[in-house]
Amino acid sequence: MYFSTTSFLAVLTASIASAQQMQLNYYSDQCSSYLGSVEVSWATNLYAGPPNCYNYHFGTFANIADCWAGGCVCDFYQGSNCGGGQLYEQAFGGGNCVLVDGANSFACYYGM
Numbered sequence: 001m002y003f004s005t006t007s008f009l010a011v012l013t014a015s016i017a018s019a020q021q022m023q024l025n026y027y028s029d030q031c032s033s034y035l036g037s038v039e040v041s042w043a044t045n046l047y048a049g050p051p052n053c054y055n056y057h058f059g060t061f062a063n064i065a066d067c068w069a070g071g072c073v074c075d076f077y078q079g080s081n082c083g084g085g086q087l088y089e090q091a092f093g094g095g096n097c098v099l100v101d102g103a104n105s106f107a108c109y110y111g112m
Contacts, residue, residue: 026059
C-alpha cells in the first residue's frame with residue numbers, strides 16, 4: 001500500500017489545524033487568582049490567514065498561558081463579533097497579563 005505525498009500532507013494539515021494552538025487563562029485579579037481557561041484551536045496565521053473571532057466574556061484579566069503554534073497573539077474587543085470599532089487589549093505569548101474586563105470577544109493568531 002502506498003500513500004502519496006499529497007495524501008500525507010492533507011492528513012498532516014488537517015491534524016495540525018484541529019490541534020490546540022494556545023491556551024488563554026482567565027483570572028479575577030492580575031493573573032494570580034485563576035478562574036478558568038479557553039483552549040484555542042481556531043487561530044489563523046497573522047499574515048496569511050482569514051480573520052477569526054470568538055465571543056467570550058469571563059474574568060477581569062487574561063494571559064496566553066501556552067502557545068504551541070509559535071508566535072501567538074490575541075486581540076480583545078469591547079463589542080461582540082470582534083466589533084465595537086476598537087481594540088481593547090492585546091496579549092502576546094510569554095509573560096503577559098492584560099486587563100480584559102469589559103471585553104466581549106477576541107481573535108487569536110499565530111506566526112508573529
